[in-house]
Amino acid sequence: MSAILDKLLKGQKVEWLPLGEACEIADNLRKPVKSSLRVAGNIPYYGANNIQDYVEGYTHNGEYVLIAEDGSASLENYSIQYATGRFWANNHVHVVRGKEVINTRYLYHYLCIVNFVPFLSGGGRAKLTKGKLVDIPLPIPCPDNPEKSLAIQAEIVRILDAFTAMTAELTAELNMRKKQYNYYRDQL
Numbered sequence: 001m002s003a004i005l006d007k008l009l010k011g012q013k014v015e016w017l018p019l020g021e022a023c024e025i026a027d028n029l030r031k032p033v034k035s036s037l038r039v040a041g042n043i044p045y046y047g048a049n050n051i052q053d054y055v056e057g058y059t060h061n062g063e064y065v066l067i068a069e070d071g072s073a074s075l076e077n078y079s080i081q082y083a084t085g086r087f088w089a090n091n092h093v094h095v096v097r098g099k100e101v102i103n104t105r106y107l108y109h110y111l112c113i114v115n116f117v118p119f120l121s122g123g124g125r126a127k128l129t130k131g132k133l134v135d136i137p138l139p140i141p142c143p144d145n146p147e148k149s150l151a152i153q154a155e156i157v158r159i160l161d162a163f164t165a166m167t168a169e170l171t172a173e174l175n176m177r178k179k180q181y182n183y184y185r186d187q188l
Contacts, residue, residue, distance in 0.1 A: 009141055009152065012141060012142040012145075012148070012152075013141075013142070013144075014139050014142075014143075015139075015140045015143035016137040016138065016139055016140070017101065017102075017143075018134055018135050018137060018138070019096065019133060019135070019136040019137075019138055020134025020135070021134075022099060022101050022102045022107075022138050023098055023102065024096065024097050025096050025130065025134070026060060026095040026096065026097070027094055027095055027130065029059045029089070029095070030059060030089045030091050030093070030095060031059050031088070031089075031090070031091075032090040032091045032092075033045075033055070033088075033090070035053065038055045039055055039056040039057070040054065040055065040056070041054055041055045041057070043055050043057065043058045043086050043087060043088055044087045044088065045087075045088040045090065046066055046087055046088065046089050046093055047090050048069065048070060048071035048073075048079055048093055049068065049071065049073045049079045050079075050081065052090070057088065058086035058088050059087070059088050059089050060088075061085065061086045061087075063084045063097055063104045064082075064087075064089075064095050064096065064097045065080065065081070065082060065083075065095075065096050065097065065108045066080070066081040066082075066083055066089060066093040066094070066095055067096065067128065067133065068092065068093060068094075069091070069092050069093055069094050069129075070092055070122075070125055070128070072116075072126070075117055075120070075126060076117075078114070078116040080108065080111045080112050081093070094130065094133055096133075100146065101140055101146060102138060102140060102153065103150055103154060103157060105161075106153040106154075106157050107138065109156070109157060110138060110139065116128060119132040119133070119136060141153065
């Protein structure tokens, strides 16, 4: 993978910017609604770990990355979600998207590998405060050439999306082979 990155960067430098500088944080639009008060609809209602429900109305419209504020199912594999279009975000997720310097899908892929533990506070139920969220460093390739930077980010996204799709396809194939094996084993 580093050979691919070296080829993409061609010796260009990488600058680390704090998330608060590189991203728009749209937490002010979040709105929690108790399950008993939600009106059923077709808009996804996101919580810390995934879609919790489908409702009428929405709080956000666009391309965003949702980062668990509290209640992530795992601290080692912190809950990061990618949401597009209309959706409702409750108060257990931070809602962010890239500004001019960072592609939102690139942001998503990068945040999926970040170790969030140093940024969390609290005891039993770890919390990622907005104050800590804004300090998370993000790698920006070719910071002196925004057009080239975004092109490199887009290529990284293309490669990672293709890899993700291939992994899902291989996993599905493996599961089918296991079922087939079990079927024939049971027949014998």
